[in-house]
Amino acid sequence: MSRVVVVGATGHIASYLVPRLVRAGHEVVALSRGTREPYHPAPEWSRVERVAVDREAEDRAGTFGARVASFAPDVVVDLVCFTAESAAQLVEALRPTRPLLLHCGTIWVHGPADRVPVTEDEPRRPVGDYGIGKAAIEELLHRETRRGGVPSVVLHPGHITGPGWPVITPAGNLDPGVWRALALGAPLPLPELGLGVLHHVHADDVAQAFERASTRPAAIGSSFHVVAEQAMTLRGLAHGVAGWFGREPVLELVDWPTFASRVGAEHARTTHEHVSRSISAGIERARTLLGYAPRYTALDALREALDWHVANGQVDLEPS
Structure with missing residues (x-):
């Protein structure tokens, strides 16, 4: 001990x-x-x-x-x-x-x-x-x-990522409207063809x-x-989250000025911080020396976080 x-x-x-x-x-x-x-x-x-x-x-x-x-x-x-x-x-x-x-x-x-x-x-x-x-x-x-x-x-x-606090969404920012758009089939703008990477x-x-x-x-x-076993692109995360609700995401792949005008300067800045890095990190050393074995995929982690937010009134997924 x-x-x-x-x-x-x-x-x-x-x-x-x-x-x-x-x-x-x-x-x-x-x-x-x-x-x-x-x-x-x-x-x-x-x-x-x-x-x-x-x-x-x-x-x-x-x-x-x-x-x-x-x-x-x-x-x-x-x-x-x-x-x-x-x-x-x-x-x-x-x-x-x-x-x-x-x-x-x-x-x-x-x-x-x-x-x-x-x-x-x-x-x-x-x-x-x-x-x-x-x-x-x-x-x-x-x-x-x-x-x-x-x-x-x-x-x-x-x-x-996990229950109890804001997490990075499939748009690479903290906008709770991203979850609503994917759940309800509303258009979701993404920059860089949606190919930015999150881990x-x-x-x-x-x-x-x-x-x-x-x-x-x-x-x-x-x-x-x-990190999780695999990193994912923004569009891959969007497809995964929309799939929880039996939908295909309605993605609008736009340039940065258009994205910023749609989501606001603060959310666009956060997305840019993540997409500009697009880090997919290897875990072989952690596997070998620590015996690290992640239990959660990226989508599993996001699902648990979103469920908490919905249950606690932090995200509204009901149609207007």
């Missing part, structure tokens, strides 16, 4: 990971900013030590790393680190005891794909603050491990990978993609 500190413990991934760790016999300390309940309730939470911590405030004060180290962890799972400065503070505090540090990255460390499937060894050419920050953290942690300091593993999820992953599959990484010494010093 290990003592595991999970940072960001009531978010998407940890809602599944923490119960998994408890069932595996680990002692879990769950750090989160507030008292929000996990997205996915489970009886195992009654056996978890929950601690409210404002990471941003403690990072500014220079105390967060010491706070984590004070719990004397064997393993630290960091799900909410976004800058190299924040990671460096945590690493410095953990260096005297050298627990295993598992970091949540993103497939966006790659930037736009040149070759697919993208492997973990592709050169890092991220665009945007999020991907750039995560790539810098990845390099810092691997450098630390190579030097004999804190041992680390970096997991790069795709578009995390979803269910949050529980990401949790599976973190749980496995915590007990695989051979994984130390490596990065791993954590």
Whole structure:
């Protein structure tokens, strides 16, 4: 049994990971900013030590790393680190005891794909603050491990999907009207001939990978993609979702200016962020070294998310 500190413990991934760790016999300390309940309730939470911590405030004060180290962890799972400065503070505090540090990255460390499937060894050419920050953290942690300091593993999820929060739709954005259009047979505009690629992953599959990484010494010093078995194009996802309702999608394949005028600037910007990368990430390394075996296809993950949204009044699929 290990003592595991999970940072960001009531978010998407940890809602599944923490119960998994408890069932595996680990002692879990769950750090989160507030008292929000996990997205996915489970009886195992009654056996978890929950601690409210404002990471941003403690990072500014220079105390967060010491706070984590004070719990004397064997393993630290960091799900909410976004800058190299924040990671460096945590690493410095953990260096005297050298627990295993598992970091949540993103497939966006790659930037736009040149070759697919993208492997973990592709050169890092991220665009945007999020991907750039995560790539810098990845390099810092691997450098630390190579030097004999804190041992680390970096997991790069795709578009995390599941019940309880907005998920990336078959149009590559967060517009709930996409679901309605596909369910009711209304026209759905898509850019780039609908051939942009998305690589979803269910949050529980990401949790599976973190749980496995915590007990695989051979994984130390490596990065791993954590995604569904296959990526899918926008039009492929649209056909799959429409099929749930016995329909063929009514797709309107348009240029970018037309797409933006139809869906609005914010949704168009989100779609462009995803389509411009079109990452299809390979998982062979995760299969081999972690024993990772995703349970959900991209469509399975989206179906579970949509069912939750409908049941909770977040998406209306009824005809007007």
